[in-house]
Amino acid sequence: MNSVLVRCLALGLAVATPLAGLSAQEKKSLNIAVLNDKSSVFSDAGGVRSVRAAELAAEDFGGEINGMKIKVLGPDHQNKTDMGASLARQMYDQEGVEAIFDIGNSAISLAVQDIARERGKIVVHSGSATAEVFGKACSPTGAMWLYDTYSLAKGLAKSVVEQGGKTWYFITADYAFGHAMQNEVTKVVEANGGKVLGAVRHPVGTMDFSSFLMQAQASGADIVAFANASGDTVTSLKQAREFQVGEGNQKLGVLIFYLTSVHALGAKATQGVQYLSGYYWDHDDESRAFAKRFAAVNDGRMPDHTHAAVYSSVKHYLQAVKDSKSTDGKTVMRKMKETPVNDFFAHGAKIRADGRLMNDMLLVEVKKPEEVKNGEWDLLKVKQVVKADDIMRPIAEGGCTRLDPPVDAGKK
Structure with missing residues (x-):
C-alpha cells in the first residue's frame, strides 16, 4: 500500500501534528478518517475493508491533493456511541481530520453529525440507515451516501x-x-x-x-x-x-x-x-473493474455496497477539495453538491441541499x-x-431546516 496512506486502528491514532486553523496551502497533509466497527457485529459489512476502499480512492489522486499528502485513518468505535462521539471529537479537534466517512451505526452517526456541524467539518454516512441525518438532524456539512430507512x-x-x-x-x-x-x-x-x-x-x-x-x-x-x-x-x-x-x-x-x-x-x-x-460487483464493467482492484487488497473478497459507497464518497470529497482549493467543510460540501457524482456507484447523481445523495x-x-x-x-x-x-423522501417531508444552499423545500 502507498506509503503516504496511514491505517490507524482502535484508539491508537498515529498522525501528524494537529492541523486545525491552518490554510490549505499551509497544511502538509489532508487527514480523513473511516470511523466504523472493526471488532464487533458490523465489522464484516464495513470494518477494515472500508478503510482499504478509502485508500483506493486516495490512490486515484496519486496520494496527494494540492500539495497535501492524503492520510487515511481507521479508528474503531466498537459499536459504542460514547466511544464513537469521543473519537470524532479527538479526530476533529486534535488529529487534524477534515472529514469522517462510513460510521455504520445510526446512533453514532447522529452523535457525530452534531459534532461535525458544530465544528464545520465534513461527515459522510454510508453504513448507517437513519433518515434523520438528512431530516431533522441534517447539517450543511453532512451527507447520506447509501441507503436509509x-x-x-x-x-x-x-x-x-x-x-x-x-x-x-x-x-x-x-x-x-x-x-x-x-x-x-x-x-x-x-x-x-x-x-x-x-x-x-x-x-x-x-x-x-x-x-x-x-x-x-x-x-x-x-x-x-x-x-x-x-x-x-x-x-x-x-x-x-x-x-x-x-x-x-x-x-x-x-x-x-x-x-x-x-x-x-x-x-x-x-x-x-x-x-x-x-x-x-458483477452488475456492469465499471463495477467489475472496481471489484478487481478491491479484491486484490482484500484477500480476494468482493466489495459489498458499503465498501463501494465509502470509495465513491471519499473520491468525490477529494475531488471537491482539489477543485475548491480548500479544506473548509462548508466550502467543500458546497462543491460536492455542485458537482454530480459520476462513477460506478452513482451515474450522474447529485447531492441534494439536505445532504441526500440521489443514488x-x-x-x-x-x-x-x-x-x-x-x-x-x-x-x-x-x-x-x-x-x-x-x-427518496422529499425534502419537504424530512424536517431539515439547515438547507445549504437554500432551495424550495417542496422540491425533491
Missing part, C-alpha cells in the same frame, strides 16, 4: 409488489427499528395495491424462530419479510431454510442485507432472498445454488434498477 422500505416494497409479491407477512424485531420498518413497508405495499396478511414480533436476540416461521408459512403470503437486522436476520434466515419457508411460490424479503452475509450463509440458505443494494438502487435476488457458476461470489442477480426519484 425510508428508501429501503419504499424501494424494496414497491419493487417487490411490482414483481408480483402482492401479499406480505412480517417477522418483526420488537423494538423501534423493527416497528418503523414494518410501518413504512406496510404503507408502500398497500399504496401499490398489495396487502399485509399478518405479522408477528420477536424479542431482539431470539434463538428460536420456529413458531414465527410456521405462522408466516401458514399465512400463504407471497413475501415473508424480515423487519429485523444483524444476527436476528441471519438466525431467522437459517431457520427459515430448515423449515422450508420461502421456497416454491413464497419468497423471503430482507429489509437490510449484505453480500457478505449471503456469502457467509451460502446460496442454499439464502436463495430467493430479495433486498435493495446500492452496488453489486439509484438495485433490487437483487440471491441465486439458487445451481445458478452460481462464476466463483464463490457469484451470488446475486439484478432484478431491477430502482430510480432514486421513486424512493
Whole structure:
C-alpha cells in the first residue's frame, strides 16, 4: 500500500501534528478518517475493508491533493456511541481530520453529525440507515451516501409488489427499528395495491424462530419479510431454510442485507432472498473493474455496497477539495453538491441541499445454488434498477431546516 496512506486502528491514532486553523496551502497533509466497527457485529459489512476502499480512492489522486499528502485513518468505535462521539471529537479537534466517512451505526452517526456541524467539518454516512441525518438532524456539512430507512422500505416494497409479491407477512424485531420498518413497508405495499396478511414480533436476540416461521408459512403470503437486522436476520434466515419457508411460490424479503452475509450463509440458505443494494460487483464493467482492484487488497473478497459507497464518497470529497482549493467543510460540501457524482456507484447523481445523495438502487435476488457458476461470489442477480426519484423522501417531508444552499423545500 502507498506509503503516504496511514491505517490507524482502535484508539491508537498515529498522525501528524494537529492541523486545525491552518490554510490549505499551509497544511502538509489532508487527514480523513473511516470511523466504523472493526471488532464487533458490523465489522464484516464495513470494518477494515472500508478503510482499504478509502485508500483506493486516495490512490486515484496519486496520494496527494494540492500539495497535501492524503492520510487515511481507521479508528474503531466498537459499536459504542460514547466511544464513537469521543473519537470524532479527538479526530476533529486534535488529529487534524477534515472529514469522517462510513460510521455504520445510526446512533453514532447522529452523535457525530452534531459534532461535525458544530465544528464545520465534513461527515459522510454510508453504513448507517437513519433518515434523520438528512431530516431533522441534517447539517450543511453532512451527507447520506447509501441507503436509509425510508428508501429501503419504499424501494424494496414497491419493487417487490411490482414483481408480483402482492401479499406480505412480517417477522418483526420488537423494538423501534423493527416497528418503523414494518410501518413504512406496510404503507408502500398497500399504496401499490398489495396487502399485509399478518405479522408477528420477536424479542431482539431470539434463538428460536420456529413458531414465527410456521405462522408466516401458514399465512400463504407471497413475501415473508424480515423487519429485523444483524444476527436476528441471519438466525431467522437459517431457520427459515430448515423449515422450508420461502421456497416454491413464497419468497423471503430482507429489509437490510449484505453480500457478505449471503456469502457467509451460502446460496442454499439464502436463495430467493430479495433486498435493495446500492452496488453489486458483477452488475456492469465499471463495477467489475472496481471489484478487481478491491479484491486484490482484500484477500480476494468482493466489495459489498458499503465498501463501494465509502470509495465513491471519499473520491468525490477529494475531488471537491482539489477543485475548491480548500479544506473548509462548508466550502467543500458546497462543491460536492455542485458537482454530480459520476462513477460506478452513482451515474450522474447529485447531492441534494439536505445532504441526500440521489443514488439509484438495485433490487437483487440471491441465486439458487445451481445458478452460481462464476466463483464463490457469484451470488446475486439484478432484478431491477430502482430510480432514486421513486424512493427518496422529499425534502419537504424530512424536517431539515439547515438547507445549504437554500432551495424550495417542496422540491425533491
